[in-house]
Amino acid sequence: MAVMPTRTRRAPRRTDALTRDVIVQAATEILDADGEDALTLRALTLRLSTGYGAIYHHVADRDDLLAAATDDVIAAVVAAVSDPALDPAAAPTPVPTSAPTRAAGPQDTLRSLALGLFDAVQTHPWVGAQLTREPWRPALLDVYECVSTQLQALGVPEDKLSDCAGALMNYIWGVAGQNAANARALAASNMDREQFLASVARRWAQLDPARYPSVHRARAQLREHDDREQFAAGVDLILAGIQAVYRNS
């Protein structure tokens, strides 16, 4: 009675063709579910029911994969701001209003772009870390273009556009990076968000109050602290600075 030995049985293989898009999509799902360290080539072959060579046939290397996934996330946010009907986070609007409300000023557009990027990094924390590894990816050029256009509409002189756009974008990347770091730390701690915040507060409580008075004050506000609100406040602060310095009146 010949029985096929189980340990040498091949893993089932996919029947449909592999594409770069399918691979990037699968990578994104792994990254979202289990973080950047979980994205191994091995994990990808298992999820896609394929071999290493198949993946390397469509993708240069792991960095290429991470960069492509990041591009997709950022590009989706910019597209949603440019044309709100494309917003994946928005409720589906089967019948587009024939007279779209187009009252959004440059400030509002900049605010929604910034908050859109914040929310995207919140759901894809690995994006925040990736931004400090690959500078000026294609998608970032779209962000720059969008920011510059709005700043110009605000009356910022042409030779100051890159300074102002840089201030706004670097602030956004900074928050994105901190969010990524927080997500990593939270995941590594094996605690839920509540416990984790409590443990941070406990650590800060042990600091010398004479040397760290401000940290102690911030600790007291930690529970009602809202990351998203604080981020929005920072955006407004920078926009206020731009208005104050380059007011066109």
Added chain:
Amino acid sequence: MAVMPTRTRRAPRRTDALTRDVIVQAATEILDADGEDALTLRALTLRLSTGYGAIYHHVADRDDLLAAATDDVIAAVVAAVSDPALDPAAAPTPVPTSAPTRAAGPQDTLRSLALGLFDAVQTHPWVGAQLTREPWRPALLDVYECVSTQLQALGVPEDKLSDCAGALMNYIWGVAGQNAANARALAASNMDREQFLASVARRWAQLDPARYPSVHRARAQLREHDDREQFAAGVDLILAGIQAVYRNS
């Protein structure tokens, strides 16, 4: 004639004791010289003429090592701002002036802290990437404390201190991260700075001018562009925003 076989000869071992500080120092030198990827445990054992276990006896793991090295860099900057005599970048002043000039206002202090951090990341690019991996390291609490104190002196109300400090610090971390990314890309390109900038300009030149007008304008200014000046402009913009919103008059 018995000859000791060369291939089995032991590597020479250090005679003085190993300390955590010595290890962190050696790691910093490797990081500065050849970037984050060059810091392998193997490279460390070779440089320190020791074994793996010796290192793991003083340091928890590779992340611990990177975090400690980052702490040292940041802490030195904060210390230099708090007491300029400690500034490692400043010229040695063997005889401290008996009447130190203490005319620096909060704005000046914040500017020197920000520029000090910028310069530190410029010479230690790996610090920029590390900041997005480990949130709220001890040294960052010192930065927060310093920033908060100065903002309070500027008249920012107490319940807005964390918003304002966050805006400033996240902007600094954002620029630090981009600098780290640029340093990585520059190192990976095997070009000098001049060639690298030219290649970036060439890539941008190929973009559709109708879709990326602002990128094309920025490209024209790329040659006379100064990262440090643009960073300082961003700091001033945020300070202007803080002044505009929380002016105490």
Added chain:
DNA sequence: ACCTGAACACCGTTCAAGT
């Protein structure tokens, strides 16, 4: 062209054994 998967080079980390 597209895919397979054993093999390679190289990591971080451990631990039984030494001093």
Added chain:
DNA sequence: ACCTGAACACCGTTCAAGT
């Protein structure tokens, strides 16, 4: 206590071979 270094588990990547 402090250190050694072979061994382990696990990476990303390659490439001769298949379809």
